[in-house]
Amino acid sequence: MANTSPELQQIRTPADLGQALRQHRKNRRLTQDLLASLSNVSTGFLSDFENGKPTAEIGKVLQTLRTLGLDIYVLPRGSRMPALFEPRK
Numbered sequence: 001m002a003n004t005s006p007e008l009q010q011i012r013t014p015a016d017l018g019q020a021l022r023q024h025r026k027n028r029r030l031t032q033d034l035l036a037s038l039s040n041v042s043t044g045f046l047s048d049f050e051n052g053k054p055t056a057e058i059g060k061v062l063q064t065l066r067t068l069g070l071d072i073y074v075l076p077r078g079s080r081m082p083a084l085f086e087p088r089k
Contacts, residue, residue: 011072015052017061022050024068039067 011017025035032050036043041060049056049064065072075081 013052014054014056018050018052021064021068021070024070025050028068030068035064035067039064 009016009020011020025032030038032043032046036046039046039060041064045056045060046064049061062072
């Protein structure tokens with residue numbers, strides 16, 4: 001997973017997305033149990049998600065990301081990153 005800024009992470013695999021979620025969860029000092037409860041998902045699901053399970057249900061993934069205040073954007077590979085996402089200098 002390539003980090004281009006502290007806020008922006010390139011996600012290419014389920015493991016990348018799970019690792020990003022875990023990092024944000026821990027930065028906010030939330031336990032898996034608390035985040036699962038807030039997201040209305042099971043702790044088992046959250047553990048699987050953080051461990052990069054490739055078959056994690058997309059609706060629950062998006063719901064959990066929303067709970068942490070995270071968004072997903074799709075950018076065509078090889079295209080220039082919009083200024084909104086450029087790292088701050």
